[in-house]
Amino acid sequence: MCGRFSITKEEEELEKRFAARFYSEVLEKRYNIAPSQESAVITNKEPNSIQLFRWGLVPFWAKDVKIGYKMINARSETIAEKPAFKYAFEKRRCLVIADGFYEWQKKGKIKIPHRIMIGDSELVAFAGLWENWKDEKGDWLQSFTIITTDAVPRIHHLHDRMPVILRREDEKKWIEEELDAEEAKNILQRPQTDLNFYPVSPLVNSPANDVAEILERVEPPGEPGELF
DNA sequence: CCAGACGTTGTT
DNA sequence: GTCTGG
DNA sequence: CCAGACGTTGTT
DNA sequence: GTCTGG
Numbered sequence: 001m002c003g004r005f006s007i008t009k010e011e012e013e014l015e016k017r018f019a020a021r022f023y024s025e026v027l028e029k030r031y032n033i034a035p036s037q038e039s040a041v042i043t044n045k046e047p048n049s050i051q052l053f054r055w056g057l058v059p060f061w062a063k064d065v066k067i068g069y070k071m072i073n074a075r076s077e078t079i080a081e082k083p084a085f086k087y088a089f090e091k092r093r094c095l096v097i098a099d100g101f102y103e104w105q106k107k108g109k110i111k112i113p114h115r116i117m118i119g120d121s122e123l124v125a126f127a128g129l130w131e132n133w134k135d136e137k138g139d140w141l142q143s144f145t146i147i148t149t150d151a152v153p154r155i156h157h158l159h160d161r162m163p164v165i166l167r168r169e170d171e172k173k174w175i176e177e178e179l180d181a182e183e184a185k186n187i188l189q190r191p192q193t194d195l196n197f198y199p200v201s202p203l204v205n206s207p208a209n210d211v212a213e214i215l216e217r218v219e220p221p222g223e224p225g226e227l228f
Numbered sequence: 229c230c231a232g233a234c235g236t237t238g239t240t
Numbered sequence: 241g242t243c244t245g246g
Numbered sequence: 247c248c249a250g251a252c253g254t255t256g257t258t
Numbered sequence: 259g260t261c262t263g264g
Contacts, residue, residue, distance in 0.1 A: 001237055003247025034264050035247070059234070061241045069262070070235045072247080083234045083242055104247070108240050111248090148236080161237070205248050207264045 001073050002126070002146045002163040004204065005101035006031050006115075007040060008215065009123055014050060014097055017123045018042055018171075025052045031214050032102075034207035035072045040097040041144050043130055044175040050097070057145035058133040059084050065135065068143055074129060076149045076164055076188040080181055085145070088129035089184065093175055095125035095166070096146055100215075102204055103159040103197075112220050113204045114158050116197040118165065121215075125171050127164040127188055152193040165192040 007014070007030045011022050020042050027050075033039050038052040056068030067084075074085045100117035118124050130144040151162040166174055170187045173179060199220040203209045 001247075003237090005247095036262090036264060057235095059241085061234085066262070067234080073236055075236070081243095083244095085235090087241080102247075106238080106240055110240090113247095145235090159237090207248075 001103075001148050001159065001161045002101050003035065003072065004207075005033050005039075005098045005126075005163075006121075006215070007033065007097055007123075008099055008121065008212070011050075014040060014123065018050065018095070018097065018125070020048050020050045022050050025050075027052060029212075030210060031212055032204055032207055032210040035069060037207075039144075041128060041130060042095040042097070042125075042175060044091075044093050044177055044179075047172075047175050051142070053094075053130055054141060054143040055146075056143055057084070057088065057129060057131050058141060058143045060087070060131055060133055062133055065133070065141065071143075071145050073148045073161075073163075074145045076127075076147050076185075079129070079147060079188075080185070085129055088131050088145075090181060092130045093179070093184065094128040094130045094144055095171055095175060096128035096144060096163075097123065098126055098163075099123050101163060102200070103155070103162070105158040107222070110221060113200050113202060114155075114197045115200045115204075115215065116155060116158070116162070116195050118192055118195060120196075124192065125166045125174075127166050127174060127191075147188060149188065149191060152195060154193070155195055155197055158197065162195075164188050165195075167192055 057071040
């Protein structure tokens with residue numbers, strides 16, 4: 001799955017990489033982006049701007065914003081049928097900008113966090129969906145979810161799910177208005193798979209630790225000299 | 229028909 | 241809003 | 247995802 | 259154990 005990720009590049013780099021602009025919004029470097037926080041997306045409605053939406057999709061029919069806590073990921077296999085994602089899959093797709101994400105490998109009782117990325121933390125786009133939601137006061141909230149798929153063999157020992165990292169040539173297509181469901185599914189079935197990873201400090205566990213230090217490689221606990 | 233859910237992950 | 245369960 | 251709270255009454 | 263907040 002994907003429950004934490006990063007964007008450790010400057011705004012200008014994002015703008016160049018995705019040929020889109022930040023308008024009113026400002027994004028600081030982020031090492032530890034957690035659900036319910038805002039992060040950078042590019043939507044099918046505004047493919048030339050980079051906007052900040054809340055992570056955790058709140059369906060337009062929701063009565064409570066809290067439902068978003070449960071909607072941080074959407075399974076690519078069932079996305080077209082699930083009531084919470086069906087509409088967004090047809091009408092509201094987006095690119096979720098990232099340059100790495102974190103997975104926790106369970107080993108017995110302990111959980112070892114790892115950083116996973118393409119190349120040396122290249123900027124990439126996760127396949128995402130977004131929604132508009134109006135609260136009881138009439139204020140609008142825009143939110144997104146990250147689509148997941150089976151983990152590639154290379155990282156399967158860490159976790160059996162991972163975000164769909166779009167092939168670069170699929171990014172534009174994913175947010176085209178005319179894209180039909182069949183082709184959208186095809187895109188989800190051919191993600192980037194050349195992932196690199198390394199263990200990082202448990203500092204990443206707490207979202208309060210949004211610091212560059214968590215990018216550093218550490219020796220995983222229990223190694224070397226592992227006896228069991 | 230109405231009521232209630234609407235999600236993912238992993239249970240080492 | 242739409243689907244599932246009762 | 248992980249961390250941290252998880253309750254009520256009544257109000258110094 | 260389960261929910262909320264970050």
